[in-house]
Amino acid sequence: MSQFVDECQLNxxxxxxxxxxxxxxxxxxxxxxxxxxxxxxxxxxxxxVADHNVASLLPFRxxxxxxxxNGVHGKGKDLHGKRGSTLEVKVPEGTVVKDxxxxxxxxxxxxxxxxxxxxxGGRGGRGxxxxxxxxxxxxxxxxxxEHGDERWxxxxxxxxxxxxxxxxxxxxxxxxxxxxxxxxxxxxxYPFTTLEPNLGVVxxxxxxxxxxxxxxxxxxxxxxxRGLGHRFLRHVERARVLCLLIDLAPVNxxxxxxxxxxxxxxxxxxxxDLLERPRILVGTKADMASTGDVENFGDRLVISSITQSxxxxxxxxxxxxxxxxx
Numbered sequence: 001m002s003q004f005v006d007e008c009q010l011n012x013x014x015x016x017x018x019x020x021x022x023x024x025x026x027x028x029x030x031x032x033x034x035x036x037x038x039x040x041x042x043x044x045x046x047x048x049v050a051d052h053n054v055a056s057l058l059p060f061r062x063x064x065x066x067x068x069x070n071g072v073h074g075k076g077k078d079l080h081g082k083r084g085s086t087l088e089v090k091v092p093e094g095t096v097v098k099d100x101x102x103x104x105x106x107x108x109x110x111x112x113x114x115x116x117x118x119x120x121g122g123r124g125g126r127g128x129x130x131x132x133x134x135x136x137x138x139x140x141x142x143x144x145x146e147h148g149d150e151r152w153x154x155x156x157x158x159x160x161x162x163x164x165x166x167x168x169x170x171x172x173x174x175x176x177x178x179x180x181x182x183x184x185x186x187x188x189x190y191p192f193t194t195l196e197p198n199l200g201v202v203x204x205x206x207x208x209x210x211x212x213x214x215x216x217x218x219x220x221x222x223x224x225x226r227g228l229g230h231r232f233l234r235h236v237e238r239a240r241v242l243c244l245l246i247d248l249a250p251v252n253x254x255x256x257x258x259x260x261x262x263x264x265x266x267x268x269x270x271x272x273d274l275l276e277r278p279r280i281l282v283g284t285k286a287d288m289a290s291t292g293d294v295e296n297f298g299d300r301l302v303i304s305s306i307t308q309s310x311x312x313x314x315x316x317x318x319x320x321x322x323x324x325x326x
Contacts, residue, residue, distance in 0.1 A: 008060040008155050009100060014148025015043030015068040015084035017122035020130070022142045023076030035139055036078045037128040041071030043121030043148040044084030048097060050109035051090040052326055055209050056201045057157050068119070071145060074127045084121055092157055100152035118153065122146035161199060161213035162322045164239035166267070168259060169216075171247040172284040174198065175305040177214040180315055202315060210322045213239060237271065240325045242279040243318065248289035248297060256283065256297050278321050282314060 018040025025033020046068050066089050072081035097107040097116065107116035125143030132139060165173040181200025198214040215236060236242065244263055246256045254262070260281065267274040283302040286294060286309055294302055301317070303310035 007157070008057045009064050010060050010089075010153045010155055011065045011150070012046045012048075012089065012119045012153065013065075013067045013150040014046055014119040014121035015070040016147050017041070017043045017124035017145025018071035018073040018081035019144050020125035020127035020142030021074035021076060021079075022128045022140060024138070032138075034137070035128040035132050036076055037142050038074030038076070038078050038080040039127050039130065040074045040124035040143075040145045041081035041083035042124045043071045043145070044068030044086050045117060045121045046087045046089060046119040048095070048107065048109060048116045048118050049088045049090050050093045050095060050112055050114040052093055052112040054090050054092045055162060055211050056092060057095075057155055058201060058203070058209070060155065068121055068148065070148075071121070071124045073145075074125070074142070078127075078129060080127075081124060083124070088115075089118070091155065094157060096156045098154045098156065100154045103154075106153075119149040119151060122148040161239045162210040162326075163212045163241045163243050163318050164236045165212060165214050165243050165245055166236060166263060167245035167284075168247060168254070168263070171245045172305055173214045173245055176245070176284070176303075176311075177212055179305045179308060179311060181212060202318070204315070204319055208319055208323075210319060212243075212318070236267070236274065240277070241318065241321050242267070242274065242277050244279060244281050245284045246281065246297070247285060248283045248293045248302065249285040256293070278325050280314070280317055280321060286310065 020040050021037035023035065023037040025036050027033065046066060066087060068087040069084040071084045074081045091109060093110060093112055093114075095109045096105060097109065097118075098105050107118075108114075109116060123146045125145045128139040128142045131141070165177060167173055177198060177200045181202050200212050200214070201209055202212055203209040244260065246259045247254075248256060264275060281300050283289070283294070283297045283300060284305065286302045286304040287307050289302075301310055301314060303314055305311065
């Protein structure tokens with residue numbers, strides 16, 4: 001099975017520990033009191049956490065640095081500094097973490113909630129009150145805080161698509177994904193132009209994004225292996241939502257109803273549970289279809305990737321169904 005792997009580099013650094021304090025009691029009649037310098041707080045840790053609401057590694061492409069906060073310095077009167085806040089870096093499910101320089105796999109975050117400590121925060125320095133002893137009654141020194149760990153990582157994403165575009169060859173899948181995402185698949189006016197799945201990230205805003213897979217075209221008998229059917233259908237297994245594209249162009253020999261029935265039959269023959277997945281039914285090539293074909297398709301959504309008619313509504317519907325299925 002071909003797997004889409006996105007890659008990025010990530011620099012993480014734990015927070016530095018706060019410095020210990022040198023201080024002595026100076027309260028009321030006490031002129032030369034003992035040491036009361038507090039300890040510095042520990043620096044914050046950096047954790048990588050798998051989150052099913054994160055769809056891609058795009059946030060790290062332009063901003064690869066993540067750093068936890070430093071610990072606060074200690075103060076007099078035995079006041080210890082506050083430790084730095086822990087930083088959780090959310091990554092998609094299926095992220096493989098490697099050391100950038102050695103290539104060693106240091107973590108595999110495959111399921112929601114999996115977490116790995118990437119960079120520990122530095123230990124806070126001890127205040128001079130910690131160094132009081134019978135021989136040293138007035139220590140005039142304290143420890144500095146330690147630096148937090150820092151490392152460069154390489155993240156590789158074995159991506160699971162949120163939406164799979166399913167249809168017959170030349171139904172307009174590649175054209176659609178090129179319109180709604182930055183993917184640039186090969187597009188031509190002949191069947192089986194697409195022989196490998198193409199994936200594109202659809203980003204509506206900073207918080208809403210999902211992955212769409214352009215699955216190579218299916219033909220009747222695909223569930224039995226015809227036309228590399230098993231190879232293509234395997235790409236559908238991981239998708240959360242199925243988007244069935246029905247070609248309404250008059251050059252297509254099959255009616256819209258026949259296309260829908262055949263696609264559902266092939267999916268059900270391959271894996272019956274695929275028919276239980278959320279799915280969207282869309283008519284394509286509205287710019288080439290006759291008025292009668294569009295009317296026969298009923299009140300279901302009809303789009304044209306060339307004129308972009310109905311595309312915005314389709315993307316909104318995809319985002320809504322993906323959000324419900326996550």
